[in-house]
Amino acid sequence: MDSSTFTNEEAKELLEAQNNIWKHTFYYLKSMALKCALQLDIPDTIHKHGKPMSLNELATSLPIHPNNIPSLDRLMRILESSNFFSKKLLEDGGYGFDLTLSSQLLRKKHPLTQAQFALTLLEQMLTDPSHHLASWFQNGAESSFHVLNGMSFWEQVSHDSKFNQRFNEAMECDSRFVTSLLVNNKSFKGIFEGIETLVDVGGGNGTTVKAITEAYPWLKCSVLDLPHVVQGLQEKASSNVKFVAGDMFEGVPPADAVLLKWMLHGWSDNDCIKILKQCREAILSKNKEGKVIIIDFVVESENDEMKSKETNTKYLFDMLLMSIFGDGKERTEHQLKNLFQQAGFSDYKINPILGLRSIIEVYP
Numbered sequence: 001m002d003s004s005t006f007t008n009e010e011a012k013e014l015l016e017a018q019n020n021i022w023k024h025t026f027y028y029l030k031s032m033a034l035k036c037a038l039q040l041d042i043p044d045t046i047h048k049h050g051k052p053m054s055l056n057e058l059a060t061s062l063p064i065h066p067n068n069i070p071s072l073d074r075l076m077r078i079l080e081s082s083n084f085f086s087k088k089l090l091e092d093g094g095y096g097f098d099l100t101l102s103s104q105l106l107r108k109k110h111p112l113t114q115a116q117f118a119l120t121l122l123e124q125m126l127t128d129p130s131h132h133l134a135s136w137f138q139n140g141a142e143s144s145f146h147v148l149n150g151m152s153f154w155e156q157v158s159h160d161s162k163f164n165q166r167f168n169e170a171m172e173c174d175s176r177f178v179t180s181l182l183v184n185n186k187s188f189k190g191i192f193e194g195i196e197t198l199v200d201v202g203g204g205n206g207t208t209v210k211a212i213t214e215a216y217p218w219l220k221c222s223v224l225d226l227p228h229v230v231q232g233l234q235e236k237a238s239s240n241v242k243f244v245a246g247d248m249f250e251g252v253p254p255a256d257a258v259l260l261k262w263m264l265h266g267w268s269d270n271d272c273i274k275i276l277k278q279c280r281e282a283i284l285s286k287n288k289e290g291k292v293i294i295i296d297f298v299v300e301s302e303n304d305e306m307k308s309k310e311t312n313t314k315y316l317f318d319m320l321l322m323s324i325f326g327d328g329k330e331r332t333e334h335q336l337k338n339l340f341q342q343a344g345f346s347d348y349k350i351n352p353i354l355g356l357r358s359i360i361e362v363y364p
Helices: 008-027 029-041 041-049 055-061 064-081 115-121 124-139 143-151 153-159 160-182 186-192 209-215 269-282 311-325 333-342
Strands: 085-089 096-101 197-203 220-225 241-245 257-263 291-297 347-354 358-362
Touching: 029 041, 029 064, 029 115, 041 055, 041 096, 055 064, 064 085, 064 241, 115 160, 124 143, 124 220, 124 311, 143 153, 143 311, 160 209, 160 347, 186 241, 186 347, 186 358, 197 209, 197 269, 209 220, 209 257, 220 311, 257 269, 269 333, 291 311, 333 347
Parallel strands: 197 220, 197 257, 220 241, 257 291
Antiparallel strands: 085 096, 291 358, 347 358
16 A cells, blocks of 8 residues: 555554554553552552552552662553542642452452463463474464473473472462352352252362351262372361372262363363263262362353453463463363263253353253
């Protein structure tokens, strides 16, 4: 197209297209600004102050080098535009920064804190593989994580005890958040009707089942995870929680119901079918009470006319899984249905009561 022939409308469209390119080129800096805010303890600092903080008050309270204090306003500007902080008028006529609900959840001592989750997911070990997606597409490696590190994510984690601890703490943050919402949800309580035993597959340190057993004390729960994960946890567990060392691909302890929280999305379709088959074998009651309870995303299909406001976040999380695991993915209802059928299940029900995620009951 000859630039001399541009109409005003064509020029407007070209500028909008350039703006779209630039916006997505620089979007990663929103994530880096969030990471910086957490590393500087900005949410906790404002909370400790007890009221909105002026820029000067914030600057003198943070571990910032004097030469960089003038740049704090620029950091807070992008964090405010991302709804992590809000501006409030102060008595002297100036403005101060206050917490929003999002930044409240980023306080390290908030009972439902998401701080460790965000910091862990923004570590280089998890962000660097995305730089190698093109190489992964071209060379057929297991994942772009494997392209970068020469091994799978789980192999790398097994060699990095410090990251493994941080990753487990991040998953604990999420478990605490999810179960706190679930145990107070009337719809979720009905899921346990007729169930006396539950096994949480890949349940880590037991944060999820601890909250469940506190809310429903009649339940006897088991946590299945790898030996190094559950080692020493039984000593601190309550009487109705049992930790079992094992491999979900080889067997799942018998129970009325099996819980899979954020498990299937890290595995290929074939691996998911193997896991689901082991779960089906473990279900003691094959009537309507026996089930697998899955907590995971259900992605809207490409042809779905009614995409939710959370759809783009689900797509982004799916890209993260692709970069780390390759075959790991967030699935549509149709894809999940195929997995359930191939694993021998007869029916399922999806209950979208967890924002981005749903509770999926799968029946043998």
